[in-house]
Amino acid sequence: MHVLGSTGVPRNSERPDSPAEQAEGGRLRWVLDLVRLARPLHSVKAVFFVPLALIDAWPWNVAMAGRIAWAVGAFMLASAAVYVGNDIADRHRDGRHxxxxxxxxxSGRIPVPVGYLYCAGLLASLGAVLAFAPVPSWPVLVYLGLNVAYSLVLKHVPLVDLSAVGLGFVLRVVQGYLAVGEPVAHWLLVTVLAVSVLFLLGKRRQELLGAGAVHRPALRGYTVELTGWLMQVTSVFALISGLMYLGTGASLSRDHGQTAMALSAPFALFIVFRYLQIQLTSRNDGDPVRHLLRDRTLQCACALWAVAFSVLFVLGHHPAAP
Incomplete structure (x- = not known):
């Protein structure tokens, strides 16, 4: 039963929106779709991997921080353009997922021509950023070229698709080293490649358990059993290379390398075990970024490791701190 006002108009909460309100809501949804198209959640990749070079750079200063921020911003723009381009190229295949x-x-909420304009705008913004690059920016350009090749050919080739995506993470770290002006730590690059491939194998495994190879032709070259074995091998490789970096390649290795290895080993083992537990015992969307951001156990383990390593880093560079 409706309650009538003085004008006889029903005063209920189901009053239809006015044309102006509908237009405003439509514009808001359109803007939100453009934001989603750029995958802002995945910006954490640049925020995390580019500054890894700071471990080997000391002392830090404002200029160095500015160059790192520039490198992070450049890769965020580059990856956003890549995501938009991939969504345009894969729109028909994605429609079956x-x-x-x-x-x-x-879904058709963003027309393809608008997607092209959006991608062009992101690339133009990236070009402006690279035009004022304070350091060599070739890793960003290689990243763009690699992703064009990935979108056209490499993503359809089993195993090669993993390596191509993993190299994108390696390029982020290399750009970070160029920003801080330090020699590249090769064991760290190997570790980053192994960890990224481990995450990608988990994603491929979950895709096989879900929709199968319908939306990703390269999945025809994988099986659930194969991805499980590859994840085990890759996790061992990632652990060994990471501990080798801490013991011999990091800036702490001269005086505190063995301590860094001993301190990091239990945390690294637990984090890898937890990730394998999630991937091998349950079905989920396989997105490693979501797991890292949502799984409380992984969050706590990573936070404790970060605190412990930060304390060791400070003591290593400031022996008189205690």
Missing amino acids: EVKCHRPIA
């Missing part, structure tokens, strides 16, 4: 069909372009 139970989850990806809701993406802005695959």
Whole structure:
């Protein structure tokens, strides 16, 4: 029963929106779709991997921080443009996926011409950023070229697709080293490649358990059993290379390398075990970024490791701190 006001108009909460309100809501949804198209959640990749070079750079200063911020921003723009381009290229295949069909372009909420304009705008912004680059920016350009090749050919080739994506993470770290002006730590690059491939194998495994190879042809070269074995091998490789970096390649290795290895080993083992537990015993969306951001156990382990390593880092560079 409706309650009538003095004008006889029903005063209920189901009053239809006015044309102006509907237009405003439509614009808001359109803007949100453009933001989702750029995958802001995945910006954490640049925020995390580019500054890794700071471990080997000391002392820090404002200029160095500015160069790192520039490198992070450049890779955020580059990766956003890559995501938009991939969504345009994969829109028909994504439309057959139970989850990806809701993406802005695959669902038709963002027209393809608008997607092209958006990608062009991101690339133009990236060009402006690179024009004032304070350090060599070739890793960003290689990253763009690698992703064009990935979108056209490499993502359809089993195993090669993993390596191509893993190299994108390595390029982020290399750009960080160029920003701080330090020699590249090769064991760290190997570790980053191994960890990224481990995450990608987990994602491929979950895709096989879900929709199968319909939306990703390269999955025809994988099986659930194969991804499980590859994840085990890659996790061992990642652990060994990471501990080798801490013991011999990091700036702490001269005086505190063995301590860094001993301190990091239990944390690294637990984090890898937890990730393998999630991937091998349950079905999920396989997105490593979401796992790292949502799994409380992983968050606590990473936070404790970061605190412990930070204390060792400070003591290593400031022996008189205690």
